[in-house]
Amino acid sequence: MDVKKILSSQLNIDGVSQDEIYAMITETANSDLGDFSLPCFRFAKALKKSPVQIAEQLKESFGGCQIVKEVRAVNGYLNFFVDNTVLAYSVLAEARQENFGASEVGKGKTVCIDYSSINIAKPFHIGHLGTTAIGGSLYKLLKKQGYDVVGINHLGDWGTQFGKLIVAYDLWGDKEKIEQGGVEALQEIYVKFHREEETNPELTEQARRWFAKIEQGDERALQLFGWFKDITLKEVNKIYKRLNVTFDSYAGESFYNDKMQPVLDELESKGLVKVSDGAKIVDLEEYGMSPCLLVKADGATLYATRDLAAAYYRKNTYDFYKSLYVVAYQQNLHFKQVFKVLELLGNDWAKDCIHVAYGMVSLAEGSMSTRKGNVVWLSKVLDSAVEKAKQIIHDKNPALKDKDDVAEKIGVGAVIFSALQNARIKDITFSLDKVLNFEGETCPYLQYTYARTNSVLNKAGNAINARIAPDFDSLQSDESKQLVKLINKYPSVIADAAEKYEPSILSKYLIDLAQAYNKFYIGHRILDEELSRQIPRLYATDAVNKIIKDGLALLGIDVPEQM
């Protein structure tokens, strides 16, 4: 229930719209002062009265409603005290409904999300965790908001590195070894190629020729290329499954090979193309940007050219309302350029293309480099996290059922959560120790709280459905009030997270909710109470149970029923 809306609808101030009043009502930091507050200072000039007078007047004219217990005018603030019995009654009823938190604001609109976008034959390392986890969560958040969502894995499946890989395979590759070793085995020969290449430029030349053969459709070249692709996808799909991430399209770079020329033609016909040092560019100087490179001096297309073709393809195919690119902030300029070129081409939908940038992942030990083979494989990080979870289960709850399943959920959840708990723009120095810390503001803490609510609900049996009038007066403590308020916020938190493309808003909220519940749990016996007082507490427990499960699912994280 939107308390601010109820309050603002009861307030009338000359020359100020209801929406403006709504926006000005804040939650009060100090609960002694009330639950919600309207500062009246800004109205002083227009009304030619002091804020103190205005607050007094508003207090007098406030019609009153069930939810408000008391209104006070204090030092120019109009403070509202909410009646928690009434609030708890309606909030807990809402929270028990099936689709609590869902919305239909996106109904009939399609959002494309380009995320994860891995490279073929390259390791899935912790650097890919950010885009995969953020994109995967946005996918679910936007669906929850009613949008049709298209998840696109823009595969990096084009470029001279595939020529290199073929050369490396012919020289040092072993079919069986690679079938078994997968991407890691491919990486080995790739890294070797780069070492050898430094002293033997002939290799570089050979690689170039092989890549040209792929382009020309040479049978053997395509066959090997397809094989590398299969190996990679097979392996990566296992990780996606663990991360609860899905895609609707794997149209990658190679897919756009035959779709760039029409875009280039259009650019030419609109007079946007310039030739500079033999390369074709779009000059963006008047917009304060360096030029967007379209075609190299040797005639080859570039990254930006493919992104332009992809943008058109997505618009034509999906008629998107928004098209998101979950890509690290290193590429800020690139996307600014591409979007500007789309705009210069006269596409009003250019404004709907949004670069959802996120921070860098670095290692405490130094930078990652695929070529040097200095990477932290995500599958290994997931495995260590699961291993750690197993150890802790062994220490704390050796009698637990389905230990392996629970450990998987806890371990993988911890890793995903580490990528989603902070604002996405923040850089991350990856530390396994930190990911493996299971105490405090962590995913295991949320899962533990969920398991705790499960335990209470199971022990309560059918009491929650007893035909006895619940006594909501039993939720008057500060802890209860705090908890009810947070439960009430869930739908707006999802809306906010979806609107800002920021899953961390949800992560932070879930931590707050779990903290509030744990305080409530410690401070209030639930099952010892008589039924009429027990039921509201079970409602609250049930709401927390559902929200944590649903909220974590929106982050791509599973919950164990017990732990």
Added chain:
RNA sequence: GUGCCUGUAGCUCAGCAGGAUAGAGCAACGGCCUUCUAAGCCGUGGGUCAGGGGUUCGAAUCCCUUCAGGCACGCCA
């Protein structure tokens, strides 16, 4: 050099379409399990919100500026 991003407790971060006394977690120290899961809860200490100026009744939040760190800036993606 230019543009963008970041700077809040020892560490990691919330708070930033301005509102009342700046909040969590980790780490440290001290408490709470014969009672619903102690992966929990309570308490203690810890702050020039990077520095300076400005706007405002009011600034961590907006503007200017300086400093520090990161990223990007033509033929990689």
